[in-house]
Amino acid sequence: MLKLGIIGTNWITQQFVEAAEETKSFKLSRVYSRTEAKAKTFADKFKADDVRLSTDLDEFFASEDFEVVYIASPNSLHFEQAKQAVLNGKNVIVEKPSTSNIHEFAELEEIAKAKSVFVLEAARHIQEPIFKKISDFVDRNRADVSGATLSYMKYSSRYDDYLDSQNPNVFSTDFSGGALYDLGVYAVYDAVVLFGQPDAVNYDAEILSSGVDGSGSLTLKYDDFDVNIIVGKTKNSFMPSEIYFGKRTLLFDSAGDITKIQASDEKKHITDIPADKSDNPMDSEAVEFARIINQNDQTTYKQLMKYARIVNHVLEQARMNAGIVFKADKEK
Ligand SMILES: NC(=O)c1ccc[n+]([C@@H]2O[C@H](COP(=O)([O-])OP(=O)(O)OC[C@H]3O[C@@H](n4cnc5c(N)ncnc54)[C@H](OP(=O)(O)O)[C@@H]3O)[C@@H](O)[C@H]2O)c1
Incomplete structure (x- = not known):
C-alpha cells in the first residue's frame, strides 16, 4: 500500500484521492493545507482517524508517514513543492503542467533522477x-x-x-x-x-x-x-x-x-x-501511477517523462x- 500525502484541498484533490483509494494501492495518510481547518475538513471527507494534518510544508515533507505526494496547488507552486518532495525522497504525482517553464522542468527531472524517485505529471486523459x-x-x-x-x-x-x-x-x-x-x-x-x-x-x-x-x-x-x-x-x-x-x-x-x-x-x-x-x-491514471511505482516500471516512466518534457x-x-x-x- 502506497501512503499518500496531498497538497491542495480543492475538489480536484478529492477526486484524485477517491480514484487513488479506489485502486486499493493508495491510502491517504497526511494532508497539507495552509490552514488547519481546511486540512481537517478535507481529511474528514475520507473518514479516516489516522490521517495526519500539516500546515507547515517543511514538517509535511519531513514526515515519514507517506511515500507519494499528490500536488494540486496553483501551477506556479508545483516546481518548488515537487522539488522539496523529491529532496525528501518522496515520489511525486503533480498536476499538469508540472512546471512553469523549461528551466524548472530540467532541474526537476535532474534531481528526480539523482534521488531515484518518480515525478509523474498528472495528464489524466x-x-x-x-x-x-x-x-x-x-x-x-x-x-x-x-x-x-x-x-x-x-x-x-x-x-x-x-x-x-x-x-x-x-x-x-x-x-x-x-x-x-x-x-x-x-x-x-x-x-x-x-x-x-x-x-x-x-x-x-x-x-x-x-x-x-x-x-x-x-x-x-x-x-x-x-x-x-x-x-x-x-x-x-x-x-x-x-x-x-x-x-x-x-x-x-x-x-x-x-x-x-x-x-x-x-x-x-x-x-x-x-x-x-x-x-x-x-x-486510470491512479491505477497506472500505482503500477509504475510499485513495479518500478522505468520503461513506461521514461516514456511519460519524455511526453511531459516535450509538452512543457x-x-x-x-x-x-x-x-x-x-x-x-x-x-x-
Ligand atoms: N486534472 C484535472 O482534471 C484538473 C482539474 C482542475 C485543476 N487541475 C489542476 O490542479 C491544480 C490546482 O487547481 P485549482 O483550480 O484547484 O487551483 P486553486 O483553487 O487556485 O488552488 C488549489 C489549492 O492550492 C492552495 N492554494 C490556493 N491558493 C494558494 C496560494 N496563493 N498559495 C498557496 N497555496 C494556495 C489551496 O489549498 P489550501 O487552501 O488548503 O492551502 C487550494 O485548495 C492546477 O495545477 C490545475 O491545473 C487539474
Whole structure:
C-alpha cells in the first residue's frame, strides 16, 4: 500500500484521492493545507482517524508517514513543492503542467533522477481507455494522417471572479495561469502523444489585462500536416475535435474530457466507436501511477517523462510566441 500525502484541498484533490483509494494501492495518510481547518475538513471527507494534518510544508515533507505526494496547488507552486518532495525522497504525482517553464522542468527531472524517485505529471486523459482507442486508431492509420483540429474551450466560473476584480490564481501570471496552461495543456498532450514533437509552434492569443491568455489559437507544425488547437476559458465552444486521414475523419467531443468517439468513412458515413469511460476521469491514471511505482516500471516512466518534457517545451514556446511572461520566468 502506497501512503499518500496531498497538497491542495480543492475538489480536484478529492477526486484524485477517491480514484487513488479506489485502486486499493493508495491510502491517504497526511494532508497539507495552509490552514488547519481546511486540512481537517478535507481529511474528514475520507473518514479516516489516522490521517495526519500539516500546515507547515517543511514538517509535511519531513514526515515519514507517506511515500507519494499528490500536488494540486496553483501551477506556479508545483516546481518548488515537487522539488522539496523529491529532496525528501518522496515520489511525486503533480498536476499538469508540472512546471512553469523549461528551466524548472530540467532541474526537476535532474534531481528526480539523482534521488531515484518518480515525478509523474498528472495528464489524466492520456491514461483513459477512451484515449487509447484514439491512439490505436491513429497508430493503425498513421501514414494517412493529414491534420487535426483539437478544441477545449470552456467558460470558467473563475472568469466571472476575474471580471469582478478578484484576481483568481488561474487568471494570473503570478500563478502561471491562463487558458493554454490550464486547458491547452490537454490538447498539447494529445498532439505530442499521437504525433510526437512538433517542428514549429505558433500561438495567437487573446491576452487579458492581467497578462494571461483568455483564449487563443495554437498551431503545431509537423512534417506534412498541421495540428490546430482552439483553447479558451472566456467562452464556451461546442466544436468537436477531429483528426483527418484524407477523406476519412476521426471525431471526438473534447480534447481533454473525451466521452465519445466517432469515425467518418470515405462516403461521410459516421459511426460510433464504442469505448469505456469511468465515472471518475482520474481512475486510470491512479491505477497506472500505482503500477509504475510499485513495479518500478522505468520503461513506461521514461516514456511519460519524455511526453511531459516535450509538452512543457511546447507550452513555453507557445507562451513566448504570444508574449506571455510568468513571474516564475523572472525568478529563474
Ligand atoms: N486534472 C484535472 O482534471 C484538473 C482539474 C482542475 C485543476 N487541475 C489542476 O490542479 C491544480 C490546482 O487547481 P485549482 O483550480 O484547484 O487551483 P486553486 O483553487 O487556485 O488552488 C488549489 C489549492 O492550492 C492552495 N492554494 C490556493 N491558493 C494558494 C496560494 N496563493 N498559495 C498557496 N497555496 C494556495 C489551496 O489549498 P489550501 O487552501 O488548503 O492551502 C487550494 O485548495 C492546477 O495545477 C490545475 O491545473 C487539474
